[in-house]
Amino acid sequence: RDAKKDAYWAHHDLFLSAYALWPTGFFRLSLPDEEDMEWFEANYPGWDAHYGKILREWKALGCEDPKSGFIPIQWLVQHGHQVYVDRVSQVPFCPTLAKCSGSLRAHEFNGQKHSFSDDW
Numbered sequence: 389r390d391a392k393k394d395a396y397w398a399h400h401d402l403f404l405s406a407y408a409l410w411p412t413g414f415f416r417l418s419l420p421d422e423e424d425m426e427w428f429e430a431n432y433p434g435w436d437a438h439y440g441k442i443l444r445e446w447k448a449l450g451c452e453d454p455k456s457g458f459i460p461i462q463w464l465v466q467h468g469h470q471v472y473v474d475r476v477s478q479v480p481f482c483p484t485l486a487k488c489s490g491s492l493r494a495h496e497f498n499g500q501k502h503s504f505s506d507d508w
Contacts, residue, residue: 397432397486398486400428400432400435400439401481401482401485401486402479402480402481403417403439404439404442404443404482404485405471405480405481405482406480407419407443407446407460408460408461408463408464408471408482409460409461409471409480410460411454411459411460411461412459412461418452419443419446419447419451419452420443425440425443425444428440438485442485445463446458446460446463449463464482464485468484469482469484469485470482470483470484
C-alpha cells in the first residue's frame with residue numbers, strides 16, 4: 389500500500405544514508421550542487437526542506453573536504469538519527485529521517501539483534 393510513497397522517496401533516503409557512511413567505506417559520493425538541488429525540488433516538491441537543508445549544512449561544515457574531519461554519520465548520531473542496515477536487503481536506512489514508509493523493526497534471534505526496514 390505504500391509502494392507509491394516508497395517509489396517517490398526511498399532512493400532519496402538511501403542517498404542521505406549512503407552519503408553519511410562514505411567516509412567509513414571504500415566509495416566516494418559527491419553532494420548535489422545548487423543546480424541539482426533545484427532540479428530535485430522541481431521534480432520532488434518538499435525535497436529541499438527535508439534533504440536539501442541537511443546537505444547544505446553538511447557542505448557548510450566541510451564534508452566535501454576529507455581534511456575537514458567532518459564525518460556525516462557522526463552528525464546524524466549527534467542529532468539523534470541512528471543509521472541501521474536492513475538485514476534482508478543490506479541497505480542502510482535511517483528511520484528518523486526517512487520519508488518513505490519503512491520503519492525500524494528490531495528482532496532478537498539466538499541472542500543477536502537484527503534490524504529490518506519493513507515487516508518480515
